[in-house]
Amino acid sequence: MSRPRIRAELEARASVFAALGDETRLLLVGKLSNGLPQSISRLAEGSALTRQAIAKHLRVLERAGLVRGMRAGRESRFAFTPEPFKEAQSYLERVSSQWDDVLARLKFFVEDEES
Amino acid sequence: MSRPRIRAELEARASVFAALGDETRLLLVGKLSNGLPQSISRLAEGSALTRQAIAKHLRVLERAGLVRGMRAGRESRFAFTPEPFKEAQSYLERVSSQWDDVLARLKFFVEDEES
DNA sequence: CCCATACGCAACCTCCTGGTTGTGTATTGA
DNA sequence: TCAATACACAACCAGGAGGTTGCGTATGGG
Known part of the structure; x- marks a missing residue:
C-alpha cells in the first residue's frame, strides 16, 4: 500500500x-x-x-x-x-461529494429501516 | 481598510x-x-x-x-x-476565475494592439 | 559615471508545531 | 467488582516557520 x-x-x-x-x-x-x-x-x-x-x-x-x-x-x-489552484479545488470537490455519497447511502439505509 | x-x-x-x-x-x-x-x-x-x-x-x-x-x-x-470544505472550494474557484478574467482582458488588449 | 534601487544571502531570534512519554480518570465488559 | 480500554492533560523536546537586521552585489536612471 x-x-x-x-x-x-x-x-x-x-x-x-x-x-x-x-x-x-x-x-x-x-x-x-x-x-x-x-x-x-x-x-x-x-x-x-x-x-x-x-x-x-x-x-x-x-x-x-x-x-x-x-x-x-x-x-x-x-x-x-492557476493549475495548482484548480487541482486543489478539484480535490475539495471530490472530498465533498464523497461525503455527500455517504450521507445519501445513510439516508437510504434509514428510510429502509422505517418502511 | x-x-x-x-x-x-x-x-x-x-x-x-x-x-x-x-x-x-x-x-x-x-x-x-x-x-x-x-x-x-x-x-x-x-x-x-x-x-x-x-x-x-x-x-x-x-x-x-x-x-x-x-x-x-x-x-x-x-x-x-462539509461546510468549510465547500467554502474553501468556492474561494479557490473565485481566485481562479479572477485570474481567468485578467487573462481575458489581457488577450483583448493584445488583440486590440495587433489590429 | 555614480548613486539610489531592488535584490539575494546569511545569521540570528522567538514561537509554534509535531511528536513523544508519563500519569490520572472515566467507562465498560466479563 | 476489577482489569482493560479509551481518553485527557501536562511536561518536554527538536526542528521548522515567520520575522528581523546586516551586508554584499547587480541594475538602471539622471
Missing part, C-alpha cells in the same frame, strides 16, 4: 494547502490573481512586514507551485500560476 | 488551509469523509504515530471547523464537517 505515486500527490497537496495556510500569503495570492506579475518591492508596499519577509513568503508559494518567479532586470517579478 | 469582517474571514480561511496542510491530517480527512464518525483509537489504527499525536491532529482539524468531535461513552468520535 501507499504507492510512491499516491505519496507524492499527498505531499504536493499538503504543501499547496500549507502554503495557503497563512494570512500574508493569502493576501499575496489575492494581489497576484488580480493582475499582472509584480516585483517583490511592489508586493511589499503597504505591508507592515519587511521586503525580506515578503520575499520569503513568495518563495514558499513558489515551492508549492502557486506562483512563478522570474528575474527582469534588477527586479524579480512573481506571477500567479 | 481591512474591516474586521474581512480580517476574520481571512483568518478563518488561513486556518482551514493550514489545517489541511499536513499529510497526516489529509489522511484523516480522507478517512472521515469516507464514512461514519470514528473514535480516536480507530483513526490511529495502522498509523505509525501514537494515539496522542492523532488526537492532536484531530484537535487542529476541529479548531478549523473541518471536523466535529463528540464524546460517546468512553470514546470520543470525530465526524466530517
Whole structure:
C-alpha cells in the first residue's frame, strides 16, 4: 500500500494547502490573481512586514507551485500560476461529494429501516 | 481598510488551509469523509504515530471547523464537517476565475494592439 | 559615471508545531 | 467488582516557520 505515486500527490497537496495556510500569503495570492506579475518591492508596499519577509513568503508559494518567479532586470517579478489552484479545488470537490455519497447511502439505509 | 469582517474571514480561511496542510491530517480527512464518525483509537489504527499525536491532529482539524468531535461513552468520535470544505472550494474557484478574467482582458488588449 | 534601487544571502531570534512519554480518570465488559 | 480500554492533560523536546537586521552585489536612471 501507499504507492510512491499516491505519496507524492499527498505531499504536493499538503504543501499547496500549507502554503495557503497563512494570512500574508493569502493576501499575496489575492494581489497576484488580480493582475499582472509584480516585483517583490511592489508586493511589499503597504505591508507592515519587511521586503525580506515578503520575499520569503513568495518563495514558499513558489515551492508549492502557486506562483512563478522570474528575474527582469534588477527586479524579480512573481506571477500567479492557476493549475495548482484548480487541482486543489478539484480535490475539495471530490472530498465533498464523497461525503455527500455517504450521507445519501445513510439516508437510504434509514428510510429502509422505517418502511 | 481591512474591516474586521474581512480580517476574520481571512483568518478563518488561513486556518482551514493550514489545517489541511499536513499529510497526516489529509489522511484523516480522507478517512472521515469516507464514512461514519470514528473514535480516536480507530483513526490511529495502522498509523505509525501514537494515539496522542492523532488526537492532536484531530484537535487542529476541529479548531478549523473541518471536523466535529463528540464524546460517546468512553470514546470520543470525530465526524466530517462539509461546510468549510465547500467554502474553501468556492474561494479557490473565485481566485481562479479572477485570474481567468485578467487573462481575458489581457488577450483583448493584445488583440486590440495587433489590429 | 555614480548613486539610489531592488535584490539575494546569511545569521540570528522567538514561537509554534509535531511528536513523544508519563500519569490520572472515566467507562465498560466479563 | 476489577482489569482493560479509551481518553485527557501536562511536561518536554527538536526542528521548522515567520520575522528581523546586516551586508554584499547587480541594475538602471539622471
